[in-house]
Amino acid sequence: MLAIEADALRRTYTHRTGWLRPRRTETEAVRAVTFDVAPGELFGLLGPNGAGKTTTIKMLNTLLLPTSGTARVFGHDVARDPVAVRKRIGYVFGGDRGLYDRLSALDNLRYFAELYGVEARAQRRRITELLDLVGLAGRERERVEGYSRGMRQRLHIARGLLHRPDVLFLDEPSVGVDPVAARDLRRTVADLAAAGTTVLLTTHYMAEADELCDRVAVVTGGRIRALGTPESLKSRVGERAVLEIEAYGVGEDRLERIRRIPGVRGAAVEERGTAQALTVQTDRGAELHAPVLAALDGVRVGRVVSREPSLEDAYIAIVEDAERAEADGAGPEESHADGPGPGESHADGPGPGESHADGPGPERRGPARPDSAWPGPAPRGPEHPGTQEVPA
Numbered sequence: 001m002l003a004i005e006a007d008a009l010r011r012t013y014t015h016r017t018g019w020l021r022p023r024r025t026e027t028e029a030v031r032a033v034t035f036d037v038a039p040g041e042l043f044g045l046l047g048p049n050g051a052g053k054t055t056t057i058k059m060l061n062t063l064l065l066p067t068s069g070t071a072r073v074f075g076h077d078v079a080r081d082p083v084a085v086r087k088r089i090g091y092v093f094g095g096d097r098g099l100y101d102r103l104s105a106l107d108n109l110r111y112f113a114e115l116y117g118v119e120a121r122a123q124r125r126r127i128t129e130l131l132d133l134v135g136l137a138g139r140e141r142e143r144v145e146g147y148s149r150g151m152r153q154r155l156h157i158a159r160g161l162l163h164r165p166d167v168l169f170l171d172e173p174s175v176g177v178d179p180v181a182a183r184d185l186r187r188t189v190a191d192l193a194a195a196g197t198t199v200l201l202t203t204h205y206m207a208e209a210d211e212l213c214d215r216v217a218v219v220t221g222g223r224i225r226a227l228g229t230p231e232s233l234k235s236r237v238g239e240r241a242v243l244e245i246e247a248y249g250v251g252e253d254r255l256e257r258i259r260r261i262p263g264v265r266g267a268a269v270e271e272r273g274t275a276q277a278l279t280v281q282t283d284r285g286a287e288l289h290a291p292v293l294a295a296l297d298g299v300r301v302g303r304v305v306s307r308e309p310s311l312e313d314a315y316i317a318i319v320e321d322a323e324r325a326e327a328d329g330a331g332p333e334e335s336h337a338d339g340p341g342p343g344e345s346h347a348d349g350p351g352p353g354e355s356h357a358d359g360p361g362p363e364r365r366g367p368a369r370p371d372s373a374w375p376g377p378a379p380r381g382p383e384h385p386g387t388q389e390v391p392a
């Protein structure tokens with residue numbers, strides 16, 4: 001049996017804007033997403049801000065009803081049988097919420113163990129095991145308010161594992177965590193998967209996804225654009241080479257100028273403190289140092305390095321292709337880089353969560369879990385490709 005099956009999952013948010021001329025704004029956050037995750041697999045959802053990753057996770061973990069489509073966790077339908085699903089899953093999200101700062105880590109875990117119905121006799125042993133697993137043994141009597149972000153994240157993971165879930169959802173676990181703590185976190189996550197827990201992870205860190213994930217799906221505009229092993233995604237840009245340039249003050253006009261150079265397949269810039277990392281993807285064998293540097297004339301430039309494409313380059317290429325396709329009005333462009341995944345998806349008609357597109361958000365309230373109080377990211381407005389205004 002598959003751990004997760006998502007079949008044509010959709011989720012539309014509706015909210016009202018304006019006062020004199022009220023408008024109903026619909027955001028299609030997730031648009032017919034289909035994928036499977038095998039038991040024990042470590043699966044990554046990658047995508048830019050607003051791509052629909054968190055919304056997908058919240059449907060899979062029963063915090064949000066799908067507008068249409070179905071999802072199952074170990075065979076249990078998330079809309080029809082949320083209680084059974086919740087018994088099998090844990091949810092860990094990045095950031096500061098979800099823990100009680102003024103309590104010690106131990107008291108936090110005791111509290112959540114009660115909440116999750118961990119048997120009183122088993123609690124002490126389970127908590128000790130988890131403190132060991134996440135590397136917090138010896139620090140458990142300190143108040144969480146004194147914890148570093150990395151320690152908090154590890155405590156979050158321990159909390160998410162208290163009831164021995166078969167599937168752990170990790171939403172950006174390493175956000176804001178320093179590189180050493182992030183490495184420890186990755187080790188913890190890899191150990192979990194090695195011990196048989198299915199992990200569904202979202203991250204913006206491609207190196208993390210490359211190191212950890214058995215397979216990844218790249219999501220933009222609510223659709224899966226590519227799905228496969230990190231290697232298979234990288235092979236999509238295998239015929240390319242990459243120029244990485246340290247620069248200061250590259251704007252969109254310069255990027256456009258670089259993109260127009262024959263032999264350039266894409267260009268992106270990432271802010272790194274005071275500097276920028278400019279990545280230019282070129283045809284393999286094309287000698288483009290000179291024209292690229294000429295296009296940067298007047299911009300302060302540091303080190304220039306040629307290297308092989310990484311998962312990040314494959315990701316950028318996929319996202320840019322998807323953006324171009326959206327701009328051209330093309331339909332979904334999903335491609336499975338290495339076949340359709342570990343199993344077939346099962347469509348058995350729309351679940352009971354269907355047709356909530358224009359009601360108040362069917363966010364589940366559920367039992368008193370701190371997770372369910374999480375309000376989710378703020379609406380990001382109509383700049384999103386899936387957002388449109390309709391008369392109220």
Ligand SMILES: Nc1ncnc2c1ncn2[C@@H]1O[C@H](COP(=O)(O)OP(=O)(O)OP(=O)(O)O)[C@@H](O)[C@H]1O
Binds near residue numbers: 027
């Ligand atoms: N509660 C909400 N109400 C209205 N729109 C929402 C809500 N939550 C998310 N959205 C919108 O849905 C889209 C997908 O958001 P989502 O948070 O799922 O993306 P994401 O890929 O997780 O992004 P990030 O990487 O920034 O966390 C975005 O356009 C967002 O503005």
